[in-house]
Structure formats: C-alpha cells, structure tokens
Amino acid sequence: MTFFPTRAAGLERLHEFAQSAGDAYARNRNFDDGMSEKGFRTNISQLSPWLHAGLLSETEVLEAVLAAHGPKSAESFISEVFWRVYFKGYLEQRPTIWRSFTEGRDAAFAKVDNNSGLAKAYGVATEGRTGIAAFDHWARELVETGYLHNHARMWFASIWIFTLKLDWELGADFFLRHLADGDAASNTLSWRWVAGLHTAGKTYLATASNIARFTERRPDGPLSAEGLAEEAEPLTEPQEHSRSMPPLPKNAPLPEPYALLLHDEAASHEPLGIDIAPSLIISAPRPEARSPGEIGKIAQEFARDATQMGANAASDAFGCSVTQWTAGEAIADILSNAGIENVVTAYLPMGWTKDVLWPELGELEADGRLTQIVCDLDRSTWPHARAGFFRVKKAIPDVLGELGLAGG
Ligand SMILES: Cc1cc2nc3c(=O)[nH]c(=O)nc-3n(C[C@H](O)[C@H](O)[C@H](O)COP(=O)(O)OP(=O)(O)OC[C@H]3O[C@@H](n4cnc5c(N)ncnc54)[C@H](O)[C@@H]3O)c2cc1C
Known part of the structure; x- marks a missing residue:
C-alpha cells in the first residue's frame, strides 16, 4: 500500500471508500486488521495523508460521504472528520x-x-x-x-x-x-x-x-502485549494554556497580480476555490521542519512530492510558471524578480509549517501583501472548539446546514 501524493490519487481513494463510510465504518473502524500489501484497508479510509497535505479538503470528503449515505448512517465517519477540524481549531486558540x-x-x-x-x-x-x-x-x-x-x-x-x-x-x-x-x-x-x-x-x-x-482479524492472528502498566496516572504540567480566538482574516477579493503559495499543508490549489488566476506559483515544501531529528523517508517524500506535483498542476491549470522557495531564500527576492507584490495562500494554522514560513510571510502580512484563505468549515467550526469535543459534536448538524452539506 502506497500513498501517492497527488489530488487525483486522493480523489480516487475517496470515491473508492465513500461507499464504506456508513454503518459498516461505525461497526468496524476500531479494528486494526493490519496493512495489506496490495491495497488500502477496507474498514477505514486512510485519507489522512491527503487531508493533511491539503490535496483534499475535509469539506469535499464530507460531501462525498453524505452523498453516499446521508447524515444518520455516516454519523460516525462525519464525527471523525470533525475531530480533525476540532483539534485544529483547539490548537489555534491555545498556541502555547x-x-x-x-x-x-x-x-x-x-x-x-x-x-x-x-x-x-x-x-x-x-x-x-x-x-x-x-x-x-x-x-x-x-x-x-x-x-x-x-x-x-x-x-x-x-x-x-x-x-x-x-x-x-x-x-x-x-x-x-x-x-x-x-x-x-x-x-x-x-x-x-x-x-x-x-x-x-x-x-x-x-x-x-x-x-x-x-487485532484478532489480522491474517497472522492477534498481537500480544505482555507486561503493560496496569495504571495510567495522569501527567501534569506547570503551565496553563489559556484560550483566545485569533481574529481570522476575512476572505477578501484576491489582489491582482499575485503569486499563489503552495506548501506541505496546502499542496493543491483546487480546494481553495480560487476565482482569479495567479501569475506565479511558489512551491515551498518544508518537511524537514517537522523535527530537529531525521524525518522518515515516506513522510518526507510525500510532503515534498505533494507540494511539487501540486505546484505543477496549478501551473498547468493557470498557465503560469512555478518557482521554488527554498529554505534560506528570501521570498521578497522571488517576488521582486517576478515583479509581483502580493502572495495568496491557505490560512496557516499553528504548527511547523507556520513556524518556518511565518518569519517572512508575517512581514508581507504587515505590509498588506499577504492574503490568507480561510475555509468555511474551519470558520464555522472553530468557534465551537473551545473545550471538549462535545460542543463541536453538538454543532455538527448546524455547521453542515450552514455549509449547505446537510445531506439527505
Ligand atoms: C496518538 C495519536 C496521534 C495521532 N496523530 C495524527 C496525526 O499526526 N495526523 C492525523 O491526521 N491524525 C492523527 N491521529 C488521528 C487518527 O489516528 C488519524 O487521523 C487516523 O488514524 C487516520 O486514518 P484514516 O484516514 O483511515 O481515518 P478514518 O477513520 O478513515 O477517518 C477519516 C478522517 O477523519 C479524521 N480522523 C479520524 N480519526 C481521528 C482522530 N481520532 N483525531 C483526529 N482526526 C481523526 C482524519 O482526518 C481521517 O482521515 C492521531 C491519533 C492518535 C491517537
């Protein structure tokens, strides 16, 4: 089983799995049946790499699953997708x-x-x-x-x-x-x-x-785990992580001309719903920023190839060129060489991609040269991601309704 880092591969997997995202998912999702040499597991979607890379959006995953099942039968799967949105919103409000x-x-x-x-x-x-x-x-x-x-x-x-x-x-x-x-x-x-x-x-x-x-359904039988701790005393930490909702940028009309920035967490232009063509695509993969330690080959290649192939696809779609923004290079130089002032990118949530790109993007933002696109699902869900997941869970029908995704 290989994750191929393109939007087309993610869509193919989504359409293959959507039929299994109803009651069968709710019954079977907790089983770790083991990896299959040939294909994907049948009880879970394994869509997470494409979702993380922004090759697929949570909204289109919800749309496909609702179309196949309706909200009741797909409730468990929908709820899992909202866990992802919840965690993003929660961390955004508690950056410490x-x-x-x-x-x-x-x-x-x-x-x-x-x-x-x-x-x-x-x-x-x-x-x-x-x-x-x-x-x-x-x-x-x-x-x-x-x-x-x-x-x-x-x-x-x-x-x-x-x-x-x-x-x-x-x-x-x-x-x-x-x-x-x-x-x-x-x-x-x-x-x-x-x-x-x-x-x-x-x-x-x-x-x-x-x-x-x-793990009993694994081809070679259940996994054994002897000698496990019998108690789990909660860890503690000295710091309180107070909450404050960051003001999300408004989705303003795109400035012209502009460069579209694609990175590890927004590697495809398609989920962004861009209505004005960019004049340049900037590709900035930074998987090495995940950790000071060595990054695994699969994670590294998936992020790098997703961003590069996503940039090439955007260049084909909009008929403009692609340039790499490599670590250590100044994005201001790339923009001035291209004669472009403005950059458009997907909203950068807390994490290593923001840590490594923001020192320069923040300067562009301060000069009014950066436009960040916030997706409607995050905008509607994050205000509910204040404490436990239950508030988000309760809000799911309203959020789906607001987005016109209520299903049948
Ligand atoms: C210790 C730990 C670490 C984790 N680290 C990550 C991580 O780095 N990246 C990551 O995407 N997920 C992480 N998860 C959540 C979850 O394990 C994966 O999202 C899920 O296993 C991905 O497989 P799937 O696409 O087949 O999920 P499915 O069961 O098919 O679910 C569909 C989608 O819903 C979302 N989702 C499902 N379960 C969860 C969950 N518990 N929390 C948040 N979102 C969920 C994912 O986007 C997933 O692709 C972690 C969970 C644990 C317990």
Whole structure:
C-alpha cells in the first residue's frame, strides 16, 4: 500500500471508500486488521495523508460521504472528520500548547543526549526492540509504511507513556517524523489526550485484552502485549494554556497580480476555490521542519512530492510558471524578480509549517501583501472548539446546514 501524493490519487481513494463510510465504518473502524500489501484497508479510509497535505479538503470528503449515505448512517465517519477540524481549531486558540510541545521535545532530546540509559531506552522503543510484541510491530510498521491505525496510535502512545515511561514529547515527535499524515494539531493533542493533559485527569490505558480483541482479524492472528502498566496516572504540567480566538482574516477579493503559495499543508490549489488566476506559483515544501531529528523517508517524500506535483498542476491549470522557495531564500527576492507584490495562500494554522514560513510571510502580512484563505468549515467550526469535543459534536448538524452539506 502506497500513498501517492497527488489530488487525483486522493480523489480516487475517496470515491473508492465513500461507499464504506456508513454503518459498516461505525461497526468496524476500531479494528486494526493490519496493512495489506496490495491495497488500502477496507474498514477505514486512510485519507489522512491527503487531508493533511491539503490535496483534499475535509469539506469535499464530507460531501462525498453524505452523498453516499446521508447524515444518520455516516454519523460516525462525519464525527471523525470533525475531530480533525476540532483539534485544529483547539490548537489555534491555545498556541502555547504547540510552543510547550516543541520546547518539551527539545528538552527531552537534550536529556536523551546526556543520559546513556535514556538513550538506550529511546533507541529500543523506536527500533521496536522492547519485547512487547504489539508495540514492536507498530514501531516498525510506522517507519516502514508511514501510517498507523488510530487504535494502534492510541495503544502505542499509552504504552510509550505509562509502560515505558518515556517523555510523551519524544513519542509525539517519533510519530511526526514518520507519519505521512503527521499533523501538528491532531498529533500533539491526541498524545496529550492519552497522557491526561487534554481532558484534565482522564488518561487512556492500553490493555492486552483490548489489543488482542481489536487485532484478532489480522491474517497472522492477534498481537500480544505482555507486561503493560496496569495504571495510567495522569501527567501534569506547570503551565496553563489559556484560550483566545485569533481574529481570522476575512476572505477578501484576491489582489491582482499575485503569486499563489503552495506548501506541505496546502499542496493543491483546487480546494481553495480560487476565482482569479495567479501569475506565479511558489512551491515551498518544508518537511524537514517537522523535527530537529531525521524525518522518515515516506513522510518526507510525500510532503515534498505533494507540494511539487501540486505546484505543477496549478501551473498547468493557470498557465503560469512555478518557482521554488527554498529554505534560506528570501521570498521578497522571488517576488521582486517576478515583479509581483502580493502572495495568496491557505490560512496557516499553528504548527511547523507556520513556524518556518511565518518569519517572512508575517512581514508581507504587515505590509498588506499577504492574503490568507480561510475555509468555511474551519470558520464555522472553530468557534465551537473551545473545550471538549462535545460542543463541536453538538454543532455538527448546524455547521453542515450552514455549509449547505446537510445531506439527505
Ligand atoms: C496518538 C495519536 C496521534 C495521532 N496523530 C495524527 C496525526 O499526526 N495526523 C492525523 O491526521 N491524525 C492523527 N491521529 C488521528 C487518527 O489516528 C488519524 O487521523 C487516523 O488514524 C487516520 O486514518 P484514516 O484516514 O483511515 O481515518 P478514518 O477513520 O478513515 O477517518 C477519516 C478522517 O477523519 C479524521 N480522523 C479520524 N480519526 C481521528 C482522530 N481520532 N483525531 C483526529 N482526526 C481523526 C482524519 O482526518 C481521517 O482521515 C492521531 C491519533 C492518535 C491517537
């Protein structure tokens, strides 16, 4: 199974899976049936890499699934897609969570560098040599495939934190370095949720019986997990992460002429609904900014190729040229060489892409030369992403209605 980094491949997978996103998804989604050599899993969509790269939008995924099933039968799948939107909105309103993750990760790596026992434990875990068969299997599967089933991610994170007692930030970093769908919001907040930092005091404890039950359909039988922690004492942190909703840019008419910027999280122009053609496409993949550590081959190539191929597709669609904005180069020079003042891009949420691009984009914004496109789904959902997911869940019918996606 390979994730091919084009919008066409994402659409093909969406249309193939949409028929299975109804009641069958709700019944089967928690089973980790293992990777298939030939194709995708049948019980889950595996659309996350395309969603993360912005090759597909959450809105068009919802549209396709609602068209196939209607809102009642597709409720469980729709709710999962909203978890993604919820996490993005939540992190946006609590940016210090992302900052404290990157600082915590750097501090945890410094501890590993200075402590040979820790370095050994970290190596044993990431190389899949702990002796806990299920965990070791997932550590290797992650590196080899760039993907893990949601339940495996939960079990893995729980074992990492409560059985192996490693810093959660190191585990979250390991995921970000290897997942093709590695996402600042979904990953950081899910690890925090397992650790008891998202819903204060509520942790996720992996058990051998639950793992055996939900891996029983694997061709080589269930995975075993012996010696797991029997308690999951919530982690604590000194810092409070206060909430404030950032003012989202209004979707103003596009300035002419302009350069369209595509990057790891917005690699296709199509979901952006652009109505005025750009004069230049700027391609700026930055997968190396995911972590100070080495980025896995699959995650790295998916992000780089998605952005490059997305830029080529935009260039064909609009009949303009493509230029690369490489790390260390000044975007102002690219724009002045092309005789263009303005840049248009998808709204950049909290995460590494923003960290690495914003120092220069922020200057353009301050000069009134940057237009960010905010999608309607985020604009309507994020105000509900204030605390727990339940507020978003309650708002789903209204949000779908506002967007004209209510289904039949
Ligand atoms: C510790 C941990 C780390 C995670 N890290 C990431 C990450 O870096 N990037 C990422 O995209 N997801 C992450 N997830 C969420 C989830 O595991 C994946 O989105 C899902 O497994 C992707 O597979 P799929 O496309 O087949 O999902 P499906 O079950 O087919 O769901 C459809 C879509 O809904 C969204 N979705 C489904 N489940 C969740 C969820 N629990 N949280 C948020 N969105 C969800 C995804 O966009 C997914 O593509 C993480 C979960 C955990 C527990």
